[in-house]
Amino acid sequence: MEDKNYSEKDLSELIKCLKVIGEPKRIMLLDKIISGVQCNCELGSSLQMAANLTSHHLSILKDSGLINSERDPVDGRWIYYSINLEAMQDMKSALNSFFDEKRIHPRRLSCGPQTEEKNILDVLNFK
């Protein structure tokens, strides 16, 4: 019988992504960026973190592809960060696939005591 396994590749992609958003300051930064606060200085001050630390976390978010950056066309000293819509949607669908109820499989009976009962249940694939 074929398992509804998440592919190794999908899983390693998901792991990378979750490591990025698993850091509290980064999810807080994403929250601000999504809600329209988008330059380093305001992001940092609104979360009470130093500019260099803000830069550090923003660069990790940027490397992951979750956010974009662009310089102000009028005054190039300012850089604005914004959410990458497509990356965000890809991430959501990866998460929803991973945590899909249909993937939930009853316990495989390779572990546990060897009993008649067990073997019957195994055949029936019963939880």
Added chain:
Amino acid sequence: MEDKNYSEKDLSELIKCLKVIGEPKRIMLLDKIISGVQCNCELGSSLQMAANLTSHHLSILKDSGLINSERDPVDGRWIYYSINLEAMQDMKSALNSFFDEKRIHPRRLSCGPQTEEKNILDVLNFK
């Protein structure tokens, strides 16, 4: 104008949750549990980790509410872990709310150079 802000409480719940699943071994454990591998020994051996380390990560998953545990009714030495469906669904909806496209707000213009252009754009709430 009212912001579509994620509440502080929702955000701190989400952060807790993401810290738990942001650790690679734990998402790998969840993957195995979801797909039906559910005792410590098999979970550990399938991911090549020591039993005590498996225990450690399982206890963090358990504390988060994402998984349940129960002893084998026939042989109480065996403990089986399973996904907590409700917790999983709550987490998914928290993630989907956080990453809701409708929350995406264009850049607030409190940062950046002071120009006529800017003020006009600000009033128009234009990206």
Added chain:
DNA sequence: AATATAATTCAATTTATATTGAACTATTAA
């Protein structure tokens, strides 16, 4: 040309937490 500003980069330090090994608990089997 010299100075100021927004942001980044680099090196050093700190902190959190994953990992390891040993001892322990709970349960079952001999």
Added chain:
DNA sequence: TTAATAGTTCAATATAAATTGAATTATATT
């Protein structure tokens, strides 16, 4: 009643990564 098995707990160590401060880059202003 002794030994074996599945799993947990504890203390110590190792590792990864967050944080900090100083120096640097890129751009704009005076």
